[in-house]
Amino acid sequence: MTLDIKICGLKTDAAMAAALTGGASHVGFIFFAKSPRYVEPAEAGRLRQAAAGKAKAVAVTVDATDAFLDEIVAKMHPDMLQLHGSETPARVAELKARYGLPVMKAVSVSEAADLERIKPYAGIADRFMFDAKPPKGSELPGGNGVAFDWRVLAGLDAGLDYMLSGGLNAANVGDALRLANPPGLDISSGVESAPGVKDPALIEQFFRAVRAARDDRAA
Numbered sequence: 001m002t003l004d005i006k007i008c009g010l011k012t013d014a015a016m017a018a019a020l021t022g023g024a025s026h027v028g029f030i031f032f033a034k035s036p037r038y039v040e041p042a043e044a045g046r047l048r049q050a051a052a053g054k055a056k057a058v059a060v061t062v063d064a065t066d067a068f069l070d071e072i073v074a075k076m077h078p079d080m081l082q083l084h085g086s087e088t089p090a091r092v093a094e095l096k097a098r099y100g101l102p103v104m105k106a107v108s109v110s111e112a113a114d115l116e117r118i119k120p121y122a123g124i125a126d127r128f129m130f131d132a133k134p135p136k137g138s139e140l141p142g143g144n145g146v147a148f149d150w151r152v153l154a155g156l157d158a159g160l161d162y163m164l165s166g167g168l169n170a171a172n173v174g175d176a177l178r179l180a181n182p183p184g185l186d187i188s189s190g191v192e193s194a195p196g197v198k199d200p201a202l203i204e205q206f207f208r209a210v211r212a213a214r215d216d217r218a219a
């Protein structure tokens, strides 16, 4: 089974190069002003050029207005939108029609019952991201470096397309793969030396850990 890996919150050429060298299938750019990972749409458009033909460029937004999304799409040319706010199924459908881009809808999870929330998006969202709920007091809906109990994902329909996200790092990614066997992984804080500062060495280490875990499982 192929495993997609999204490195999220890229802001520098060095981090982008490390993500692509490692074999990222997706690279993410954050368009949420309060985030330490925020990039201007035009800068994301410059950075994403390195990924052309190698990885899909994902624009991460939070309840964004049409005007801001228009700017992002015009300047960054994303391959996919990641909606990380409280976008309704109707809003997801509207944005898919407006931009003709696939949409990954983020859903925050702390227990199995939270997975029920994907039902109204069936046939609308192209993919889901299961991320941890933000800790109390956090201003960020994502990128908090906290994990949820991945075992709740084990009972999902085998055909469901999603990324497991939240609190991943080189030390725990093997457990995530073993417990949930997800079709995709997403990571941000776990490859940073400080909030918003991606560390190419940690990115390389993460990919090495993923490969080692997959080799172990295949053996």
Ligand SMILES: O=C(O)c1ccccc1NCC(=O)[C@H](O)[C@H](O)COP(=O)(O)O
Pocket (backbone or CB within 6 Å): 008, 009, 028, 030, 032, 035, 036, 037, 060, 061, 062, 084, 131, 140, 141, 142, 143, 144, 145, 146, 165, 166, 167, 168, 186, 187, 188, 189, 190
């Ligand atoms: O990363 C952010 O700062 C962010 C801000 C606002 C909305 C979403 C955000 N990140 C979305 C992602 O896809 C992150 O990679 C995901 O939440 C996992 O983050 P982490 O737990 O730090 O690995």
